[in-house]
Amino acid sequence: MxxxxxxxxxxxxxxxxxxxxxxxxxxxxxxxxxxxxxxxxxxxxxxxxxxxxxxxxxxxxxxxxSPLIIGDQLTLSREKPNVLMFLGVNGVGKTTSIAKVAHYFHQQGHRNIVAAAGDTFRAAASEQLSIHGERLGFRVIKSHTGADSAAVVHDALTSAIAHKDDLLLIDTAGRMHNRSELLHELRKMDKIIRQRVSDSDYKRILVIDVNTGQNCLRQAEVFHEAVQLSGIIATKYDGTAKGGVLVALARELRIPIYFLGTGEAPSDLHVFDAKQFTQELVTLDF
Incomplete structure (x- = not known):
């Protein structure tokens, strides 16, 4: 491309x-x-x-x-736990991004990390998260397929507080064909977290596939309306993908970009550099 x-x-x-x-x-x-x-x-x-x-x-x-692009480094506060809830439609790489973020913070010295399998609609999502947890050394809290996602989040948050974990990572469903049902579910989860975690320790992260173009913008608008997004992880970015949509996102919603995902490996997650991104976008070096 x-x-x-x-x-x-x-x-x-x-x-x-x-x-x-x-x-x-x-x-x-x-x-x-x-x-x-x-x-x-x-x-x-x-x-x-x-x-x-x-x-x-x-x-x-x-x-x-350049002035439109907002990059922000995702950092953890000293309070425990910090909570990151991951949102996005099915297929964009939410679960893989959770594993990458877990690896990223583990490399920074945060050893007490837990994940919640909040996508109870798809058994494969829970299984995939468990596999990542075994490989990367974080525990996963899950329930049976079809269970109440909000209940899973409540249990995971209770566990994270009891264990004094540094970080709780929450997976969520992304079945946009049931939009009203999904948004209701996400708002319930968001409410549970806000009741027990301060806003400074809680981030709502949208995961998007940059190759889907303007669909990313429409997705962002839906999720932003539901829970007020804190930042973005852009997956499947390789420098030749249609990165222009990140400019449109920044202009319309003013949401910072945390990371670019470039592959499947845990290390294929890169802190977003606004200057470098702009140079790559307009190819200033050719």
């Missing part, structure tokens, strides 16, 4: 500065998942800047995009 920067470079090579140039450019920006609103804004800005070549374009684009 060609990256955003490569597409723009090819566009400038093949296009002449005709009356339709900026309309065509606008279409190309939309294809890069920046979204219609931002694509129009950028096209108009580039037109006013008289961006007639790729170098001018890249500089103007970078200056416009």
């Amino acid at each position: 060609a990256g955003f920067g490569s597409k723009i470079r090819d566009f400038f090579k093949k296009s002449s500065l005709s009356s339709s140039f900026y309309e065509d450019l606008e279409d190309r920006l939309i294809e890069a998942d920046l979204g219609p609103k931002l694509a129009v804004e950028l096209s108009e800005l580039l037109s006013k800047a008289k961006a007639k070549d790729i170098e001018t374009f890249k500089n103007v684009l970078s200056d416009k995009i």
Whole structure:
């Protein structure tokens, strides 16, 4: 898959500065998942800047995009437990991301980590989380398929408090075809956590697959409405994926990005670097 920067470079090579140039450019920006609103804004800005070549374009684009991108480092407070609830539709890599985050904090010296198998709708999700727990050395609290997810969270939180665990990681369901039911379930879980954990020690993390483009934005809006998202983990990012959607997300919802997931291994999780991301997006080094 060609990256955003490569597409723009090819566009400038093949296009002449005709009356339709900026309309065509606008279409190309939309294809890069920046979204219609931002694509129009950028096209108009580039037109006013008289961006007639790729170098001018890249500089103007970078200056416009950089302030929109919000990176934030996910850190744990001294209070115990810190709670991270992971949200996202099925298939984006929530459970794998939980394992990666557990590994990340384990590498930082946090040994007392527990996970809650809050996706009781799919037996495979609970089994996968248990396998990760065995491999990486964190315990998993779960129940039977079809059990009340909120009850699982309550039990896991009670256990984490009793054991004075550093970190509780909560998996959740993502069956968007039952949207109202899912949101009701998530709000119940959120309420249980907020009753016992301060907001500074509790984060709601959306996991998205950047290859799904503008669908990420719609997903984020739904989950943000339900529980007020704290941050994002973007999975399946390899530098050529459609990273433009992260710009659209940042612009529309102002939610910081914590990590980029680049593979399946526990170590394939990278702290988000806004400057590096912007450079990769506009391919400033070609």
